[in-house]
Amino acid sequence: MAKDRVNVAVVGLGMGRHHLKDYHANPRACAVAICDVDATRLAQFAAECRIPEEKCFTDYRKLMAAAKRLELDAASVALPNVLHAPVTIAALNAGLHVLCEKPMAMNVRQGRAMLDAARKNRRRLMINFSYRFMPQTQSLKSFVASGAIGDIYYGRTAWYRRRGLPGFGGWFGQKKLSGGGPIIDLGVHRIDMAMWLMGSPKPVSVTASTYNVIGARTAKELGKAFDVEDIGGAFIRFDNGATLIAEASWAGFTQKREEMLTQLLGTKGGILHSNVNETYEFEARIFTEHDGALWETKLQQGLAPCPTAYQEFIAAILEGRDTIAPGEHGLAVQQILDAIYKSAATGKEVRIRAN
Numbered sequence: 001m002a003k004d005r006v007n008v009a010v011v012g013l014g015m016g017r018h019h020l021k022d023y024h025a026n027p028r029a030c031a032v033a034i035c036d037v038d039a040t041r042l043a044q045f046a047a048e049c050r051i052p053e054e055k056c057f058t059d060y061r062k063l064m065a066a067a068k069r070l071e072l073d074a075a076s077v078a079l080p081n082v083l084h085a086p087v088t089i090a091a092l093n094a095g096l097h098v099l100c101e102k103p104m105a106m107n108v109r110q111g112r113a114m115l116d117a118a119r120k121n122r123r124r125l126m127i128n129f130s131y132r133f134m135p136q137t138q139s140l141k142s143f144v145a146s147g148a149i150g151d152i153y154y155g156r157t158a159w160y161r162r163r164g165l166p167g168f169g170g171w172f173g174q175k176k177l178s179g180g181g182p183i184i185d186l187g188v189h190r191i192d193m194a195m196w197l198m199g200s201p202k203p204v205s206v207t208a209s210t211y212n213v214i215g216a217r218t219a220k221e222l223g224k225a226f227d228v229e230d231i232g233g234a235f236i237r238f239d240n241g242a243t244l245i246a247e248a249s250w251a252g253f254t255q256k257r258e259e260m261l262t263q264l265l266g267t268k269g270g271i272l273h274s275n276v277n278e279t280y281e282f283e284a285r286i287f288t289e290h291d292g293a294l295w296e297t298k299l300q301q302g303l304a305p306c307p308t309a310y311q312e313f314i315a316a317i318l319e320g321r322d323t324i325a326p327g328e329h330g331l332a333v334q335q336i337l338d339a340i341y342k343s344a345a346t347g348k349e350v351r352i353r354a355n
């Protein structure tokens with residue numbers, strides 16, 4: 001790309017406000033336009049980021065129709081999951097590169113259509129797997145890639161919330177709008193992180209179960225809609241023989257209020273990424289063997305920050321390279337999510353066909 005700045009629009013200003021603020025602070029990006037059906041929210045962020053009224057939209061179709069006039073290069077899509085595919089495809093067809101929130105889509109069929117649109121329009125499609133963009137994760141990735149823990153053959157990845165049911169009556173708890181519960185909302189991050197650290201092996205089969213116990217009970221008491229799982233777990237096999245256990249919950253009688261961990265075992269060592277004291281701070285540990293002694297090494301705090309997902313998206317566009325979280329990785333995770341729900345519904349193992 002010959003330009004030195006990327007003109008970007010942000011669609012959806014819940015999580016999207018973080019996209020917007022990052023672009024606004026990035027000298028290589030220009031937050032040109034915003035879109036949200038909530039006009040009050042739209043006006044608030046227009047004022048904060050000094051975006052003129054004629055570049056604020058309540059209808060994403062009108063934003064995409066104005067893409068040329070606004071000289072847009074890219075869009076961030078941070079909408080309820082049901083809108084990821086239609087809005088991403090509209091943006092790609094308008095000639096824009098897209099950073100789409102996780103999960104990529106409601107299902108694999110939509111994910112494939114998004115990738116087809118990206119290829120047809122020769123535009124980048126990145127998925128906001130934001131947990132890759134943390135210094136601990138990046139440092140672990142670099143350590144694993146050096147071969148220091150050998151080949152990873154077994155792992156466990158989890159995100160447990162003791163009580164974290166999202167606002168009842170909203171889109172998160174309705175399958176037709178979200179695609180599922182904590183598996184597609186939280187599990188998606190931990191599954192992605194584990195697979196990325198494992199070197200992106202291809203998933204071949206999944207056995208899973210999901211439950212809706214506390215969610216259903218609470219929804220009934222409140223008279224609200226909630227038809228997704230509140231907890232789920234899966235056993236995933238990959239083409240290289242490795243296996244991964246993945247778990248995610250919004251509610252359960254667990255010891256900890258919030259627990260995240262990804263433990264991967266390799267032929268020469270192991271790694272552990274976990275949150276500290278039930279918070280959103282993270283630590284990373286490496287387990288190795290030297291001269292018959294087993295070592296545990298903890299990454300020290302105070303690492304320099306790494307580029308954010310939004311900075312990576314902008315940099316990849318300007319540098320004419322692919323991002324480190326491309327749509328293809330989103331589709332592989334989506335295949336697992338689809339298979340988890342299918343296996344939970346049928347009680348059977350689900351085979352995943354190669355892309």
Ligand SMILES: NC(=O)c1ccc[n+]([C@@H]2O[C@H](COP(=O)([O-])OP(=O)(O)OC[C@H]3O[C@@H](n4cnc5c(N)ncnc54)[C@H](O)[C@@H]3O)[C@@H](O)[C@H]2O)c1
Nearest residue numbers: 012013014015036037038078079080081101102103128130
């Ligand atoms: N990467 C992460 O760590 C992370 C964190 C939180 C949420 N997310 C993802 O971000 C997405 C949005 O989640 P959220 O928590 O911001 O939800 P939210 O409901 O808080 O915000 C969604 C926003 O989209 C707007 N909206 C809804 N329909 C619209 C439409 N047709 N056109 C324009 N705007 C519309 C709403 O008014 C709202 O402002 C989800 O896919 C979620 O999974 C990702």
